[in-house]
């Protein structure tokens with residue numbers, strides 16, 4: 001059961017992608033074709049399938065990092081459905097501020113910026129007032145068990161798992177109605193995997209839609225409302 005079953009958050013239609021390998025004589029590498037699925041508010045859709053099937057590439061197209069070869073990616077942005085494939089770069093930045101969040105597999109470390117500021121930044125960008133944004137950041141870092149003595153330090157020297165928790169907290173700190181997660185729990189221990197599952201459940205209850213990749217079978221079974229096997233969309237020829 002989803003909390004907001006009638007509200008479409010994301011519609012993917014006929015999406016295709018090939019890479020052109022310029023270093024290899026322009027060889028075309030078809031990855032996926034005719035990908036189609038919908039995600040409703042409050043729902044978590046997990047992309048499954050073997051390594052190399054194209055899961056991360058689909059997430060990068062959803063976020064506008066990879067240009068789609070064909071098809072449409074419509075996201076509910078305010079009252080409109082906006083096609084990421086055709087949107088202007090400025091529109092994509094606006095969508096990323098308010099609608100689409102992305103948690104990558106690893107934190108991109110920004111030199112000298114303390115962890116708590118990195119986490120608060122998306123909330124500030126979405127217009128949340130500074131005190132409230134810092135409170136939200138503290139709440140998330142607490143929930144993810146990051147020791148308070150680390151909050152004022154830049155994460156460059158943190159362990160992999162600590163950096164990833166800063167990354168997840170940052171991803172959850174915005175006001176995004178759709179969150180894209182690329183294996184957020186891969187480098188976490190059982191306690192912190194549980195914390196992420198808890199944060200996701202709380203956001204699903206308020207209508208946030210999730211699209212993600214989760215290799216851990218147990219995590220996947222707990223978070224997924226639906227699993228889409230990406231190998232069903234394997235491209236047989238260049239899209």
Ligand SMILES: Nc1ncnc2c1ncn2[C@@H]1O[C@H](COP(=O)(O)OP(=O)(O)O)[C@@H](O)[C@H]1O
Nearest residue numbers: 019029031049050051052053054055056057058
């Ligand atoms: N930027 C890129 N340039 C060329 N090939 C890429 C690029 N990104 C991904 N690929 C290729 O696309 C295929 C799918 O990769 P990916 O989407 O990462 O799969 P998955 O996440 O399912 O493991 C792989 O063969 C990979 O080598």
Ligand SMILES: [Mg+2]
Nearest residue numbers: 055056057213
């Ligand atoms: Mg991947």
